Amino acid sequence: MAAAEPVKEQKKWPLRWKKPQFVRWERAQIWLAFWLFFLGIFMLLPLIYIFNHALKPYSELFIFPPNIFVINPTLSNFSELFVVTRDSLVPASRYLFNSVTIAIFATASVVIVSALCAYPLSKHKFPGANALFMVIIVSLMFVPETMQIPRYVVVSSLGIMNTYWAHILPHVAAPVSVFLMKQFMDQVPNELLEAAKIDGAREFTVFLRIVMPICMPAVATTAILQFQGIWGSIETSVLFMTDDAMKTFPYFLQTLTQNLANSVARQGAAAAAGLVMFLPVLFVFLVFQRKVIATMAHSGIK
């Protein structure tokens, strides 16, 4: 009975992390799961709260003692969020549009550019490959936040201030993505590529048809990471945009929450906006999570 179970499950969950190590839970595991469950709830508490806060009507936001859970859920905070900016020149929807556009295009470009770079790094021994990889490893520790001033100088001298280019291009140079992809591609057997080349496949076809499908987990992982970073980034809005209509949603959020610590106004709207910021990232993670898990199982077989 017990031996038959994993086989049955494999069909139900083809994208599983790893082969089950234990058919039944051991006592220690139950205890562990129990305590980790409470720790997990503790970690999630602020998120649980923001869900509820965003749905609270005005009367419930400031009651004493504070109550985490909402009693009469309402969407009024979301409408307030968009009403707040109705009279100003730039509506909140514009910021949201900017953010969505930038996040999609920037994430796509990072993934494509990184994959293109990772492939020869991993599979071709071209002159300078090792040096380039060393450079990438060193620049893993690059912290864009420290280089704001020269980046500002560079972008302004490129003449792309106040354009979408200035939002997207600075994100494209992502050593972390190249590094992750290269490490994943190292696991693709060389024989596979050589066989394809003998069959007459060109370099680009090999990359697109063989390497990329195998490396989908790496693609998914880098996509998650980059989307997460870009979606929440205010750096490009603060540094490279002077035109308000070109700024992004998180930047708008920051202006909305300025002095939120001292005042009680607009807490509901801010919570709603926080939810708008958080949900897409959570959604993207949930969508890609299975892919990540599938690839990780893949890399574990080797």
Add this chain to the structure above:
Amino acid sequence: MSAIDYKTQTIKGSLRTKGRFGLFIQEVWKYRLSYLFIAPFLIAFSIFILVPVLAAIGLSFTFFNGMETPRWIGWANYEYLLSSDSIFLQYALPNTIKFAVIVGPGGYIASFILAWLIAQIPDKARLWYVLAFYAPSLAGGVAMSIIWIPMLSGDRIGYLNSFLLGLNFIDEPKLWVLDKDLIMGSMIAVTLWSSMGIGFLAMLAGILNVDKQLIEAGRLDGIRSRLQEVWHITIPVMKPQMLFAAVMAIVGAFKAGNIGVQLSGQNPTPQYAGNLLVNHVEDYGLIRFEMGYASAVSVVLLIIIFFANRLSWKLFGTKGDE
């Protein structure tokens, strides 16, 4: 003379005339497609990482206000920074070191322990645990401060205050993000909360990929406890992931700059208590427009980050030869 002989002779002849450089060029030409593949990244990398770093080093020796051409002033920026800039010496530097030392290694160790614990849970349930611990890191930046502001709100409506008051731990509401003695603690707590990010996932993957046979072999060789197993098998085997996670932890610890400003809603933070080096760079570069000086601060920060990385490389790089 056959055609083949003739061909090899001409190749040899051309090699002699071209010499070493010619050989190199030939080799490069052979791989031209590879270079085409890496070109987009290389261009972006040069423009947005390499040039800024070099520009920062160059500008740090100049007086530059963003409008006039930079004027060379030698080491003056560094001399002022390291001798007379009281905000840097009293607040930004000590704060950054304190913040990074707690958030970096602290978050790193917590990530490892949690990753290891989660790896022990059977896999169907594991997914949900991963999500629970990874989710906070998804709420980065502004969203994070919005989530925490009402939690740490200074009046009795603030959740933390209300909770502690209810337990009689404190007598009156504390100003978690506005009091100069408390803001640093709040910043550290919030950042730690969201530090189970990419490094955590990398370590989890590393732990899960440790070969079961290796552990069984270790048991036969006399490994008695799970702790020994972690120390002698798991960590050495997953050293690459450990190093990667360490680098990510360092980056995370030093890039945090806005968290204090966002939590307190004040720039600079109350009495500079939450002022980090990144804030100092912004202060001089974007508010006072002393970009030369701001660049000098950036370079100092870069050097600190570099040495922090060297340390983690020593910890997890050398043991790899064992």
